[in-house]
Amino acid sequence: MRLELAHDPSHAQAYAWLGDLALRRDDPKAAKSLLEKAVRLGADIRIAHLDLGILYAKEGLQEKAVAELREAERLDPAKADAHYRLGRVYKAMGRRQEAQPEMAVVKRLQAEQAGDALHKVSGRPPALPVP
Numbered sequence: 001m002r003l004e005l006a007h008d009p010s011h012a013q014a015y016a017w018l019g020d021l022a023l024r025r026d027d028p029k030a031a032k033s034l035l036e037k038a039v040r041l042g043a044d045i046r047i048a049h050l051d052l053g054i055l056y057a058k059e060g061l062q063e064k065a066v067a068e069l070r071e072a073e074r075l076d077p078a079k080a081d082a083h084y085r086l087g088r089v090y091k092a093m094g095r096r097q098e099a100q101p102e103m104a105v106v107k108r109l110q111a112e113q114a115g116d117a118l119h120k121v122s123g124r125p126p127a128l129p130v131p
Helices: 002-007 012-024 028-041 046-058 062-075 080-092 096-122
Strands: none
Touching (some): 002 012, 012 028, 046 080
């Protein structure tokens, strides 16, 4: 990714992935800088918004965390992680009524994924003959 940035210093996805790696390596300062740059360069990168939401929540910047996590949800509402994180932020803010629907979405998405995984392993049931 660094090589990609050497060729194209405005490659937003490279900054996003480097920021994600820095977050996973517990380097929040580097992660924040890289992720904020990724968002400035390409606002439609879900992982950058998700990770910024996580970082802002850890820093106690709850409103900024909410905004980033909502954007991550908007970019891919079928991923449970942003819904879960947003629900947790809402709970931390004392906004339980807003947290409940987020957690309900997480449960629904997890149930759907479990069903999909079962079908991948065992295959779909055979079709019934048409009379």
